[in-house]
Amino acid sequence: GGQSFPEGEDPSVSLFRDYLRLRTVHPEPDYDAALRFLDRIAEELELPLKKIEVFPGRVISIMTWEGTNPTLKSILLNSHTDVVPVYQEHWKYDAFSAFKDAEGNIYARGSQDMKCVTIQYIQAVRRLKARGWKPTRTLHLMFVPDEEVGGYKGMETFVKQPEFHKLNIGFALDEGLANPTDAFTVFYGERNPWWITVHCPGS
Amino acid sequence: STDESDPWWNAFSASCKEMNMTLKKEIFPAATDSRFIRAVGIPAIGFSPMNRTPILLHDHNEYLNEQVFLKGISVYERIIPALASVAALPNEA
Numbered sequence: 693g694g695q696s697f698p699e700g701e702d703p704s705v706s707l708f709r710d711y712l713r714l715r716t717v718h719p720e721p722d723y724d725a726a727l728r729f730l731d732r733i734a735e736e737l738e739l740p741l742k743k744i745e746v747f748p749g750r751v752i753s754i755m756t757w758e759g760t761n762p763t764l765k766s767i768l769l770n771s772h773t774d775v776v777p778v779y780q781e782h783w784k785y786d787a788f789s790a791f792k793d794a795e796g797n798i799y800a801r802g803s804q805d806m807k808c809v810t811i812q813y814i815q816a817v818r819r820l821k822a823r824g825w826k827p828t829r830t831l832h833l834m835f836v837p838d839e840e841v842g843g844y845k846g847m848e849t850f851v852k853q854p855e856f857h858k859l860n861i862g863f864a865l866d867e868g869l870a871n872p873t874d875a876f877t878v879f880y881g882e883r884n885p886w887w888i889t890v891h892c893p894g895s
Numbered sequence: 896s897t898d899e900s901d902p903w904w905n906a907f908s909a910s911c912k913e914m915n916m917t918l919k920k921e922i923f924p925a926a927t928d929s930r931f932i933r934a935v936g937i938p939a940i941g942f943s944p945m946n947r948t949p950i951l952l953h954d955h956n957e958y959l960n961e962q963v964f965l966k967g968i969s970v971y972e973r974i975i976p977a978l979a980s981v982a983a984l985p986n987e988a
Contacts, residue, residue, distance in 0.1 A: 782955035796961040805952035816971035827979035847928040864939035870948035875917040879941030
């Protein structure tokens with residue numbers, strides 16, 4: 693439900709805006725809404741969707757398009773479903789309404805980080821399927837919770853589990869950042885987080 | 896690896912080149928799930944096809960233009976087949 697196709701809008705944009713309206717925002721992300729959304733997509737694409745509950749209420753979903761040579765290592769298209777909180781009073785529009793202005797700018801928490809990429813993977817796969825193309829290597833689209841709070845109840849734990857190794861991944865794509873110029877930024881490494889807790893005892 | 900001899904990087908960057916995209920290679924300034932993937936020995940590239948867009952992740956008024964978004968779908972429509980068609984590697988024979 694909740695599908696909307698404003699007149700004249702590209703269906704991919706409408707799907708993106710639908711997904712932006714799901715409140716997968718910390719500290720209590722509505723992950724169930726994301727899972728229902730992904731169920732719907734998997735049904736539309738006719739691809740199996742496997743769900744692995746890494747922690748209670750923390751489910752990793754994997755949509756798999758099997759390749760014509762499934763013995764080869766697979767390609768992972770990874771994205772996280774959670775988004776960071778908002779200070780709504782500093783926003784021009786409701787951060788979960790996916791308002792689109794006259795210039796076509798879509799305002800929403802997650803519009804850059806990284807619900808755009810999730811829908812782009814899905815729509816690219818949808819188009820490739822529609823034109824009859826088939827992958828040689830298996831493709832896995834993975835949808836992960838918890839990235840914005842460090843990944844412990846998501847990817848950090850999952851990569852150590854047998855279900856992850858069974859995916860036989862050879863190469864992965866994951867999120868990057870916007871670039872204000874004409875160029876596209878590509879990251880081949882990253883800094884390590886080193887989170888510290890500062891205790892300030894006082895009277 | 897972003898060495899031209901790396902078959903994954905080569906497939907990725909060659910398809911971007913075919914689309915006349917300029918790539919800027921960087922180290923991610925923060926941390927993402929990719930670090931866990933790399934830690935278990937799987938090469939990973941961080942890429943969100945957003946150019947001509949101010950960096951507004953985690954910020955107020957985060958937005959993306961619909962044309963940039965739509966262009967990104969076409970970008971993946973080229974990159975995904977390139978990656979899925981990388982020939983069997985020596986260790987996969």
